[in-house]
Amino acid sequence: MEERVRKVFSAVFQIPASSVNDSSGRESVSGWDSLKHLTLVLALEEEFGVRFEDDEAPALESFSSIVAVLRKKTVTA
Amino acid sequence: MKNEISLVLDALNKTPMVLINLLTPLALAPPVFTAPYAEIASAVNAHIAQSIANRPNMLAVNMNPAIATVSITKSVDWRTWNSSKLLYTVEFFKHYAATIAPPFLALHGKSKKVLVFDCDNTLWGGIVGEDGLEGIKCSAATAEGQPFSEVQSIALALRKQGILLALCSKNNPADVDEAFGRHPDMQLRNEHFAAKRVNWNDKASNLREIAAELNLGLESIVFVEDSEFEAELVEQSLPQVRVLRVPESIAEYAPMIRAALPLFYTSTRTDEDTRRVSMYAEERKRESEQGKFGTVDEYLESLDLKISVSVNEPSHIARIAQLTQKTNQFNLTTKRYTETEIREFCSSAEWRVYSFSLADRFGDFGITGAALAKIDTALASGSIDTLLLSCRVLGRNAEIKFFDAIVEDLRANGVEQLNATFIPTAKNMQVESFYDRRGFAVSANGTGAKSYAINVSAYRPSELKYLTTSINHGRTS
Numbered sequence: 001m002e003e004r005v006r007k008v009f010s011a012v013f014q015i016p017a018s019s020v021n022d023s024s025g026r027e028s029v030s031g032w033d034s035l036k037h038l039t040l041v042l043a044l045e046e047e048f049g050v051r052f053e054d055d056e057a058p059a060l061e062s063f064s065s066i067v068a069v070l071r072k073k074t075v076t077a
Numbered sequence: 078m079k080n081e082i083s084l085v086l087d088a089l090n091k092t093p094m095v096l097i098n099l100l101t102p103l104a105l106a107p108p109v110f111t112a113p114y115a116e117i118a119s120a121v122n123a124h125i126a127q128s129i130a131n132r133p134n135m136l137a138v139n140m141n142p143a144i145a146t147v148s149i150t151k152s153v154d155w156r157t158w159n160s161s162k163l164l165y166t167v168e169f170f171k172h173y174a175a176t177i178a179p180p181f182l183a184l185h186g187k188s189k190k191v192l193v194f195d196c197d198n199t200l201w202g203g204i205v206g207e208d209g210l211e212g213i214k215c216s217a218a219t220a221e222g223q224p225f226s227e228v229q230s231i232a233l234a235l236r237k238q239g240i241l242l243a244l245c246s247k248n249n250p251a252d253v254d255e256a257f258g259r260h261p262d263m264q265l266r267n268e269h270f271a272a273k274r275v276n277w278n279d280k281a282s283n284l285r286e287i288a289a290e291l292n293l294g295l296e297s298i299v300f301v302e303d304s305e306f307e308a309e310l311v312e313q314s315l316p317q318v319r320v321l322r323v324p325e326s327i328a329e330y331a332p333m334i335r336a337a338l339p340l341f342y343t344s345t346r347t348d349e350d351t352r353r354v355s356m357y358a359e360e361r362k363r364e365s366e367q368g369k370f371g372t373v374d375e376y377l378e379s380l381d382l383k384i385s386v387s388v389n390e391p392s393h394i395a396r397i398a399q400l401t402q403k404t405n406q407f408n409l410t411t412k413r414y415t416e417t418e419i420r421e422f423c424s425s426a427e428w429r430v431y432s433f434s435l436a437d438r439f440g441d442f443g444i445t446g447a448a449l450a451k452i453d454t455a456l457a458s459g460s461i462d463t464l465l466l467s468c469r470v471l472g473r474n475a476e477i478k479f480f481d482a483i484v485e486d487l488r489a490n491g492v493e494q495l496n497a498t499f500i501p502t503a504k505n506m507q508v509e510s511f512y513d514r515r516g517f518a519v520s521a522n523g524t525g526a527k528s529y530a531i532n533v534s535a536y537r538p539s540e541l542k543y544l545t546t547s548i549n550h551g552r553t554s
Contacts, residue, residue, distance in 0.1 A: 038161050045167075
């Protein structure tokens with residue numbers, strides 16, 4: 001699953017997938033503004049077929065917490 | 078609010094293409110009996126439609142078909158509306174993008190221009206070679222004939238808009254001629270087809286010949302076929318051709334053809350579009366005469382060719398823009414322009430906009446060539462930004478006379494040094510040495526583009542006797 005999240009990051013932020021790591025987050029990834037954030041959230045929903053609720057929004061601010069929240073939503077692939 | 082709309086539209090007047098999403102009340106689930114939002118939306122939309130009627134760069138987009146396809150609940154996401162004022166979902170936008178693609182494709186020369194049909198179980202129900210003239214069905218009055226009747230009407234309507242129709246069918250030519258000539262329910266008739274390949278050859282070769290006969294690329298062709306085998310063969314060997322399969326359930330046939338209509342989208346309808354169909358008939362007369370003459374020059378002389386070149390002619394703007402968007406083969410730089418941009422060039426003192434038309438004793442080809450040149454008065458230099466001709470008029474050396482007229486006009490406007498560029502594409506290799514042959518010297522040979530220059534006093538006009546040229550100035554310079 002990390003691999004798929006990396007690919008989404010790579011597509012949204014136009015960066016190589018290999019440069020995405022656990023500490024990639026709103027502070028460290030350049031260009032992560034509000035529009036890109038919305039793009040990222042919608043791209044993740046599309047990729048994993050899930051829907052994030054309002055109270056999950058804070059968890060979507062970094063690679064590691066995105067992976068964690070997707071796990072909790074029982075995404076295993 | 079009307080003032081605000083006018084201000085926005087005025088600010089966008091020079092933008093090459095503007096799509097305006099009309100308001101839709103669907104997201105607000107309008108009540109069935111009283112619908113205040115729907116009333117507001119239709120009043121605003123009527124005002125927008127009226128305001129853009131005379132702005133050719135603007136198109137109003139009705140989002141309702143995309144919303145209906147996806148459904149209201151799946152089109153709308155109030156969560157992203159609350160967080161980001163983004164009302165519509167990704168799923169909606171996918172359909173929306175497909176619905177607005179045609180004008181963008183047309184702008185890039187990717188509209189389809191020819192609709193080719195198989196015959197049996199494609200333009201009529203049944204097989205003419207087996208069922209006979211009486212056995213085939215295309216009457217709107219019968220359930221079996223209705224779908225084919227409808228497809229024939231759609232084809233005729235496309236033909237009126239300048240789309241060429243052609244036949245590519247494995248049949249005895251006499252049977253097919255008789256069907257289109259004598260069948261009482263047939264709306265399509267022999268004269269409606271710009272090209273026919275009714276024989277027992279493979280369909281890929283036949284489609285290649287049709288493209289060659291019409292002087293169009295294979296990518297301009299849409300081919301309708303009922304046989305899975307033939308459809309597959311064409312898709313495999315000619316991937317540029319768009320193949321539409323007659324659906325298993327015949328009731329889906331006409332809806333499928335209607336859904337494919339956006340492939341033929343063109344932003345402007347010009348006189349040339351409506352005349353194109355008869356132009357091909359004139360072309361066939363020319364071809365039958367060609368055999369009578371010993372040499373090509375003798376034949377060309379007999380045609381009584383007349384070229385007319387216009388400069389900055391306002392009534393040609395739509396056609397010139399269309400030519401820049403559609404012409405791929407005889408096109409030195411393949412730059413695409415919208416009507417708005419061409420209008421700007423026409424009114425600019427720095428630019429010269431040339432349009433070219435050709436006539437012979439068989440008929441008038443209409444405006445079939447264009448060129449754009451930019452003049453730098455301070456340097457006494459000019460550069461050819463665009464030079465293109467429709468393939469239909471090639472083979473007569475008219476392009477050389479056209480270019481002579483352009484150089485002469487630029488010289489008269491103070492140009493001493495003339496620059497030009499060739500930008501290669503996959504399709505324009507036939508013009509790669511056009512400027513070399515006109516006596517230009519290569520000034521820079523970068524990656525891809527090739528730059529040329531010539532001293533105008535050294536330019537030698539051609540000595541072709543069988544073409545007469547006249548030049549009309551739309552605006553005094």
